[in-house]
Amino acid sequence: MARDDPAKYCADRCVATGHCEVWEDMFEMGPKEVQEFCLGCVLSDEEEPCDVPEKFLDDAGKESWEKVTSLRP
DSSP: OTTOHHHHIIIIIIIIOOOOOHHHHHHHHHHHHHHHIIIIISSOOOOOOOOHHHHHHHTOOGGGGOOOOOOOO
């Protein structure tokens, strides 16, 4: 749900219950960052641009196996 319907994930899981672990893990964001992103960007009716975290932009739309991680120690 987090990838397929971000608004539903934010509203039903993250904001309503406080359980935002999927995006916390996927985008290396803290709980507060995910809440702010959900409320300020995904669920906002504002027309103005919001602050999208860099990590979200880097990995948005990618499957977990497509995300590049460093293989160096």
